[in-house]
Amino acid sequence: MPQSSQSVVGDEKVVSIHYVLTNGAGEVLDRSDDEPLAYLHGADNIIPGLEQALTGKAAGDKLNVTIPPAEAYGERVGPGPQAISRTAFPPEMPLQPGMQFETETEEGESIPIWVTDVDDNVVYVDVDHPLAGETLHFDVTVVEVRDASREEVAHGHPHGPGGHHH
Secondary structure (H helix, E strand, O other), rough: OOOOOEEEOOOOOEEEEEEEEEOOOOEEEEEEOOEEEEEEOOOOOHHOOOOOOOOEEEEOOEEEEEEEEHHHHOOOOOOOEEEEHHHHHHHOOOOOOOOEEEEEEEOOOEEEEEEEEEOEEEEEOOOOOOOOOOEEEEEEEEEEEEEEEHHHHHHOOOOOOOEOOO
């Protein structure tokens, strides 16, 4: 029996999923744990390959998806981790691998950087996302699909349980 468009994943729907993300070696990189992840479909809240795979699915659907780097976080393109003096960061700021910051290029363009390693004197940062160049494997269960409110569409993300709270 076909699903009604009301309960099918598509643009301007808030979708809640449980997922386990693994790399090519089968190591678990991330998971939804107790609460499902809620996202606004069509608003670039999740990686393109996963969003595309979820399009047309409904609550209760389970899928295993392999997503190449081009449809995830892209290929590695930067020079690799670069050393920055720890003094460039506020002394009270706790720094740890995986943290993301915004920085400006010489042309004034804002770009994201990620902390890859920290020691007493040096912070290593990389312009590539930590999962750039990785083929990702998702084991996903669609928990819920609902219409997004006008406010959620305007803000570009879901509100309430599992979503963003203002």
